[in-house]
Amino acid sequence: MKHSLVLLSLLSVTAFAYGTAIPVQKKEVTPTVKKVYQAPMPQADTKQNITVICPTGTCSKPMNTQNMSYSNVLKTEKEDVLQKDTNMVIGVIGQGVAPMNTSSPAQAYALAKRAAVADSYRLIAEKIKGVRIEGDDLIKNMMVKRSTVRTSVKAMVRNANIVETTFKDGLCEVEMEIVISHSDFIR
């Protein structure tokens, strides 16, 4: 009888303990931290610039989304090549400035346009023939004293056409086009 009373009291104590026990907060199991860096979205129409990089490799994004940034980085523009029986149009915009000591706006325009034409010819020559680059660095006592870069181009340009000329605030811009064909380079 004594033992039954002790057992009964023990059961009641445990039942009380379960009933008034402080509920333990269920700790939500969070998945592993996914570091997804997203570039700020500047505009809605430039979605191709969004880069999603997942360094840990545990991202929930689909694989093609993760690889998107890499494919964009590796994408290179294909250069135009002059084929045998085709023509190619090359367009440039040259800029020239009017001198300060001009006697009239017309003279300023004429001089600025001539400078812009020369710049256009230079750009065409650079595009077609290429640029020669030379560099010199003078280092004295472990310090760079002089750093020089020289670029030069020499070519003969003919049959270039002026498409449009604009003159505003002393700056003249000449849009020039030249049509080159494969036969021009085969002599």
Place this chain on the structure above:
Amino acid sequence: MRSRNGNCYFSLRLYTLIFFHSLALSASEYLISYHYTVKDAILFNETLQISRAMQKCSGTLQKSFILDARKEDTLEQIIQNDYINFLQNIHKIGLDVSHTQVSTNIRNTSITSLTLHTTCFKVDFNDNFAKITPLK
């Protein structure tokens, strides 16, 4: 033997000779060179030199262009009156481009030169215009 018409062939030859002689006198050959330099995007120096050819030029005729002229004008005056048009045609012939840009301690200087090397031009003077044809 002489024909019944008299000196028909002789007069024809004479007229032909006069005609071609007059053509040869009106057409003359000139040497023209043109050069200008642009420094730091500003026109720096421009030179146009015109001279009569002292020897007969050789070469094939290229595409000609026409400038407005009066009968008494010289080539220098004709070019002076229509300088822009003349320059446009000069550019079409082809110019040598030489460009140098020097960047020393992040300070840039550029010089661009456009040159038409001395070229022989055949010029036909007429009453209202002059036909200018480069030779190559």
